[in-house]
Amino acid sequence: MATLLLAALLAATPSTGVPAHPLVNVPVLNRTVERGETLSAADFVTEQRAPGWARGVTPVAAAIGLQAARRLNAGTVVRDGDLTRPQVVRRGEAVTIALVRNGLSITTAGRALSGGGVGDPVRVVSLATNRTLDATIESSGHVRLVGQ
Secondary structure (H helix, E strand, O other): OHHHHHHHHHOOOOOOOOOOOOOOOEEEEOOOOOOOOOHHHHHHEEEOOOHHHHOOOOOOHOOOEEEEEEOOOOOOOOHHHHOOOOOOOOOOEEEEEEEEEOOEEEEEEEEEEEEEEOOEEEEEOOOOOOOOOEEEEOOOOOOEEEOO
């Protein structure tokens, strides 16, 4: 019954050959990107899509250098939730924990309890004291204590 009604409505609507909404250019992936792969400008092409596809799209310039949070198929419109900053510290990885204050720098060995990118908060355990500490990731394998 619903199909008949839809067919009748479509037949009654005059068709001018022009889409109801103009198409807009939207950046989409030109290849399948696996989880954890870093995106570059070469991974994107522009396609014409309905305006709804452009809502929430991440600009190509903002996506360059970020990693796919999950597998993204070719033709996918990339949104912020599909991307993460590159992980420079992984869970279980050995890290150097640093405390820097008033020109004094103290470092010790530790292990990351979670992973993240530069600037992300991370919990680490000091191997010398077996205490869990809150830190901020500075670079690959290096964290700085926060609030100390």
